[in-house]
Amino acid sequence: MTALTEKGTSKFVHIQDGELDLNIHYNDCGQGQETVVMLHGSGPGASGWANFNRNIEPLVEAGFRVILMDCPGWSKSDSIVSTGSRSDLNARVLKGLVDKLDLDKVHLLGNSMGGHTAVAFTLTWPERVGKLVLMGGGTGGVSPFVSMPSEGIKLLNGLYREPTIENLKKMMNIFVYDTSDLTEELFQARLDNMLARKDHLENFTASLAANLKQFPDFGHRLGEIQAQTLVVWGRNDRFVPMDTGLRLVAGIPNSQLHIFNKCGHWAQWEHADTFNRMVLDFLTH
Numbered sequence: 001m002t003a004l005t006e007k008g009t010s011k012f013v014h015i016q017d018g019e020l021d022l023n024i025h026y027n028d029c030g031q032g033q034e035t036v037v038m039l040h041g042s043g044p045g046a047s048g049w050a051n052f053n054r055n056i057e058p059l060v061e062a063g064f065r066v067i068l069m070d071c072p073g074w075s076k077s078d079s080i081v082s083t084g085s086r087s088d089l090n091a092r093v094l095k096g097l098v099d100k101l102d103l104d105k106v107h108l109l110g111n112s113m114g115g116h117t118a119v120a121f122t123l124t125w126p127e128r129v130g131k132l133v134l135m136g137g138g139t140g141g142v143s144p145f146v147s148m149p150s151e152g153i154k155l156l157n158g159l160y161r162e163p164t165i166e167n168l169k170k171m172m173n174i175f176v177y178d179t180s181d182l183t184e185e186l187f188q189a190r191l192d193n194m195l196a197r198k199d200h201l202e203n204f205t206a207s208l209a210a211n212l213k214q215f216p217d218f219g220h221r222l223g224e225i226q227a228q229t230l231v232v233w234g235r236n237d238r239f240v241p242m243d244t245g246l247r248l249v250a251g252i253p254n255s256q257l258h259i260f261n262k263c264g265h266w267a268q269w270e271h272a273d274t275f276n277r278m279v280l281d282f283l284t285h
């Protein structure tokens with residue numbers, strides 16, 4: 001298989017739905033019968049490619065088409081100020097994308113905000129969802145154990161307000177459990193991504209000022225989800241506490257939870273090999 005590249009798989013789609021009128025960037029990888037849509041987290045400079053670069057090829061090689069959608073306000077997608085539920089806003093954009101691509105049913109794999117988005121989409125369009133993989137996200141709401149906003153989210157919001165390399169390092173150093181993989185090159189690439197779109201940074205801060213609760217608590221509706229669901233968490237997650245994973249698995253009837261020890265907020269990256277094997281097993285059985 002020729003190596004997949006961000007540039008070689010980069011595409012745009014125009015989504016128009018009510019007041020939404022947005023150019024949305026996505027990467028389209030592989031050609032399988034079944035499609036997995038990967039949804040990234042809400043950190044500054046995040047993108048589908050940045051979040052999932054260790055997970056795309058194994059799924060494509062196993063015969064899946066993989067779509068990475070960049071949510072409005074991230075990467076090369078148009079910017080937006082979100083004054084309501086960002087989880088539902090992203091879900092509407094995702095609906096526009098799967099309609100445009102003529103995809104009847106997709107599996108959703110979401111990281112953090114991507115997990116919130118996947119749940120919002122499933123609650124509104126359940127017939128369009130195959131299986132769900134939720135990592136470090138799936139619903140907002142408070143933790144009974146951890147003071148919120150968590151230390152990670154405080155650093156993330158601070159980085160949006162003051163996008164410096166120092167603040168980026170502070171955030172990334174508690175993002176993962178083992179920081180030895182965080183190279184200067186990785187920090188620089190992420191900083192470049194952030195600074196390339198100052199409008200995204202300003203709009204995220206404006207969104208928080210308009211509505212601090214961008215990700216609503218879906219706890220009371222989780223029982224409606226019929227999709228087979230794999231919940232994955234890092235025991236050392238300092239952004240979205242692990243008990244959110246317990247709430248998800250308690251609420252979603254057909255769900256299971258895997259907790260990685262020695263793992264922060266990026267299970268798909270920190271434990272990529274095991275994560276990929278587990279996801280493939282889950283999607284194919």
Ligand SMILES: O=C(O)/C=C/C(=O)/C=C/C=C(\O)C(=O)O
Nearest residue numbers: 041042043044046112113215240
């Ligand atoms: O506040 C929440 O519930 C969600 C937070 C995030 O989505 C944070 C995600 C950070 C990343 O995954 C990233 O790559 O920046």
